[in-house]
Amino acid sequence: MKGALWICSLFMTAPLCMSQVDYSTQVQPVFNASCLGCHGNTSGVSLNSYAKVMASVGSQFGTAAVQPGSKESSPLWIKINPNPPIGVRMPPNNPLDQTKIDIIGQWIDEGASESATAVEDLSGQPFRFALIDNYPNPFNPATTIRFSLPDEAFVTFQVCDIRGAVVNLYSGYFQSGEQVLTIRLGDRPSGLYTVRMQALAGNKTFRSRAMKILLLK
Ligand code: HEC
Structure with missing residues (x-):
């Protein structure tokens, strides 16, 4: 998380969640x-x-x-x-x-x-491109997402509600290795949300699976 520049924004008119092509x-x-x-x-x-x-x-x-x-x-x-x-x-x-x-x-x-999920594997690299897990889960109001990157990358995280609308967006540069990001949903109703991550490394784009997280108030 060191040296990362954060932009966090909340969308009132919800765009659709990014999805991976099958x-x-x-x-x-x-x-x-x-x-x-x-x-x-x-x-x-x-x-x-x-x-x-x-x-x-x-x-x-x-x-x-x-x-x-x-x-x-x-x-x-x-x-x-x-x-x-x-x-x-x-x-x-x-x-x-x-x-x-x-x-x-x-x-x-x-x-x-x-x-659609094989995209997470980058063989031969010490770290895979992967969204690993989150803790605690269920959570209120914040949870920490663990992820890893094989190379330095510009990473975007989308948090979506069950209707597929984006409720939070985080992005920044990260070094290679295992990293964490804290997501706060204190202003949101209880329920299941999904987190997806997209990383741009060089001219390559990688997208993760959708990870489910549970907000319980
Ligand atoms: C009516 C026949 C026809 C159809 C339909 C067709 N192609 Fe082709 N394709 C050709 C011919 C002939 C060539 C070689 C000559 C050329 O490219 O002008 C070719 C060449 C190619 C090449 C070669 C590039 C290279 O390095 O040589 C690619 C890639 C390609 N087509 C993709 C597609 C894709 C994708 C589709 C469908 C969306 C498609 N083609 C539909 C006839 C067709």
């Missing part, structure tokens, strides 16, 4: 509907399963189509946007709508994992 229900269906006609089970770019997508190397860019953590360096994302630097926009003559492009971009930026 590959099998949000990304693969887009490929099935719009890409498999030409990128089925073939060599080069083959988009019929998670493993095939991750193994795809296009002949134009000559690199893996998906670069986990960076949509801007991923040929797959570049090619579904207007005016790619090489070749034509995908799918040819039939562009995806912006929502689908954004979902695919978010999935890549979150680490391009197959399951």
Whole structure:
């Protein structure tokens, strides 16, 4: 917590909680509907399963189509946007709508994992990216969140109520290692809340699972 700069704000008009993109229900269906006609089970770019997508190397860019953590360096994302630097926009003559492009971009930026929770694992690092636990729980009015970071990162925490509205937001820079953050909800009614954390390290974005915390007054 040393040296961290805190911004804490309360939203009166509640924006929606951030959620992590799920590959099998949000990304693969887009490929099935719009890409498999030409990128089925073939060599080069083959988009019929998670493993095939991750193994795809296009002949134009000559690199893996998906670069986990960076949509801007991923040929797959570049090619579904207007005016790619090489070749034509995908799918040819039939562009995806912006929502689908954004979902695919978010999935890549979150680490391009197959399951929504695998994003927390960074193998080979002394510390994982993880939201660990909170104590005490239940709590009133404050609870301490424990989390860890493999690298220095700009971290944002969202606290949401059960309707999915953001009630508190904290952000700041943290060193790598295990860290703590105290969350206060004294002005809120008793009930279940969720905490999510998003960390920006270099050009990578990681998002945690939602952790449930219980305020009991
Ligand atoms: C009508 C056939 C067709 C459809 C549908 C199609 N593509 Fe393609 N795709 C091509 C062809 C042909 C190429 C190679 C030539 C080009 O890019 O202009 C290509 C190339 C690519 C590349 C190659 C980049 C590289 O490095 O070589 C990517 C990535 C790609 N497509 C992604 C997609 C995605 C994602 C979709 C669906 C959203 C899609 N394509 C839909 C025909 C198609």
